[in-house]
Amino acid sequence: MRFTDLQMGEExxxxxxxxxKIGPLMATSLTSGKQQLVRRSSTVTPLGxxxxxxxxxxxxxxxxxxxxxxxxxxxxxxxxxxxxxPSNSEQLMSQLSALKDDLYRELGID
Numbered sequence: 001m002r003f004t005d006l007q008m009g010e011e012x013x014x015x016x017x018x019x020x021k022i023g024p025l026m027a028t029s030l031t032s033g034k035q036q037l038v039r040r041s042s043t044v045t046p047l048g049x050x051x052x053x054x055x056x057x058x059x060x061x062x063x064x065x066x067x068x069x070x071x072x073x074x075x076x077x078x079x080x081x082x083x084x085x086p087s088n089s090e091q092l093m094s095q096l097s098a099l100k101d102d103l104y105r106e107l108g109i110d
Contacts (some may be wrong), residue, residue: 003027003042012044019044066109073100 006012006021011030013019019027019036027038038044073096080092 001044001046002040003038003044004040006044006046011047013047014038014042014044018047062109066104069100069103073097 003012003014003021004024008021008023011018011020012027014027018030019038020030021038022028022035025037025040026035028035076096077093080096
Protein backbone atom coordinates (compact mmCIF):
# COMPACT_ATOMS: atom_id res chain seq x y z
CA MET A 1 0.00 0.00 0.00
CA ARG A 2 1.19 3.54 -0.68
CA PHE A 3 1.64 6.18 2.03
CA THR A 4 -1.06 8.34 0.39
CA ASP A 5 -3.62 5.52 0.90
CA LEU A 6 -3.33 5.82 4.70
CA GLN A 7 -5.80 7.93 6.65
CA MET A 8 -4.62 10.67 9.00
CA GLY A 9 -3.60 9.19 12.36
CA GLU A 10 -3.20 5.68 11.00
CA GLU A 11 -0.15 3.73 12.17
CA UNK A 12 2.14 1.97 9.71
CA UNK A 13 5.55 0.41 9.26
CA UNK A 14 8.24 1.76 6.93
CA UNK A 15 11.78 0.40 6.67
CA UNK A 16 11.36 -1.59 9.90
CA UNK A 17 10.18 1.40 11.97
CA UNK A 18 6.65 2.15 13.23
CA UNK A 19 5.07 5.53 12.46
CA UNK A 20 1.78 7.46 12.68
CA LYS A 21 0.64 9.56 9.72
CA ILE A 22 0.25 13.19 10.83
CA GLY A 23 0.04 14.98 7.50
CA PRO A 24 -0.09 14.45 3.74
CA LEU A 25 3.68 13.94 3.66
CA MET A 26 4.59 13.72 7.37
CA ALA A 27 4.79 10.94 9.94
CA THR A 28 5.89 10.66 13.56
CA SER A 29 8.02 7.77 14.82
CA LEU A 30 6.16 5.79 17.48
CA THR A 31 9.43 5.04 19.28
CA SER A 32 11.40 8.30 19.13
CA GLY A 33 8.61 10.82 18.50
CA LYS A 34 10.63 12.45 15.71
CA GLN A 35 8.83 13.68 12.62
CA GLN A 36 9.85 12.52 9.19
CA LEU A 37 8.97 13.48 5.63
CA VAL A 38 7.57 10.46 3.75
CA ARG A 39 7.38 10.30 -0.04
CA ARG A 40 3.90 9.82 -1.47
CA SER A 41 5.09 6.78 -3.39
CA SER A 42 6.59 5.04 -0.35
CA THR A 43 5.30 1.50 0.19
CA VAL A 44 4.07 1.08 3.78
CA THR A 45 2.49 -1.69 5.85
CA PRO A 46 -0.53 -0.65 7.96
CA LEU A 47 -0.41 -1.67 11.63
CA GLY A 48 -3.55 -2.90 13.40
CA UNK A 49 -7.09 -2.54 12.12
CA UNK A 50 -7.77 -0.07 9.35
CA UNK A 51 -10.64 2.41 9.86
CA UNK A 52 -13.80 1.32 8.05
CA UNK A 53 -16.37 3.51 6.33
CA UNK A 54 -19.43 4.08 8.45
CA UNK A 55 -23.04 4.82 7.53
CA UNK A 56 -23.49 8.01 5.52
CA UNK A 57 -19.95 7.98 4.11
CA UNK A 58 -18.41 9.14 7.37
CA UNK A 59 -15.44 7.26 8.70
CA UNK A 60 -15.01 5.97 12.21
CA UNK A 61 -12.31 8.53 12.74
CA UNK A 62 -14.79 11.31 11.85
CA UNK A 63 -17.24 9.97 14.41
CA UNK A 64 -14.49 9.86 17.02
CA UNK A 65 -13.51 13.41 16.08
CA UNK A 66 -17.10 14.61 16.50
CA UNK A 67 -17.33 13.01 19.95
CA UNK A 68 -14.04 14.58 20.99
CA UNK A 69 -15.18 17.97 19.69
CA UNK A 70 -18.45 17.71 21.63
CA UNK A 71 -16.50 16.95 24.81
CA UNK A 72 -14.10 19.81 24.14
CA UNK A 73 -16.97 22.20 23.50
CA UNK A 74 -18.70 21.18 26.73
CA UNK A 75 -15.51 21.80 28.67
CA UNK A 76 -15.05 25.24 27.08
CA UNK A 77 -18.63 26.12 28.03
CA UNK A 78 -17.96 25.07 31.61
CA UNK A 79 -14.77 27.13 31.78
CA UNK A 80 -16.29 30.21 30.19
CA UNK A 81 -19.20 30.03 32.61
CA UNK A 82 -16.83 29.79 35.55
CA UNK A 83 -14.42 32.52 34.42
CA UNK A 84 -16.68 35.27 33.08
CA UNK A 85 -19.25 37.54 34.56
CA PRO A 86 -22.85 36.40 34.06
CA SER A 87 -23.63 39.27 31.66
CA ASN A 88 -20.82 38.21 29.28
CA SER A 89 -21.25 34.48 29.75
CA GLU A 90 -24.48 34.10 27.78
CA GLN A 91 -23.11 35.95 24.74
CA LEU A 92 -19.87 33.92 24.75
CA MET A 93 -21.80 30.64 25.03
CA SER A 94 -23.91 31.62 22.02
CA GLN A 95 -20.80 32.48 19.98
CA LEU A 96 -19.10 29.20 20.92
CA SER A 97 -22.17 27.25 19.87
CA ALA A 98 -22.30 29.11 16.55
CA LEU A 99 -18.61 28.40 15.94
CA LYS A 100 -19.18 24.70 16.60
CA ASP A 101 -22.15 24.66 14.18
CA ASP A 102 -20.04 26.40 11.52
CA LEU A 103 -17.28 23.83 11.94
CA TYR A 104 -19.74 20.94 11.59
CA ARG A 105 -21.19 22.53 8.45
CA GLU A 106 -17.70 22.95 6.94
CA LEU A 107 -16.81 19.34 7.72
CA GLY A 108 -20.11 18.08 6.35
CA ILE A 109 -21.16 16.39 9.59
CA ASP A 110 -24.41 16.85 11.52
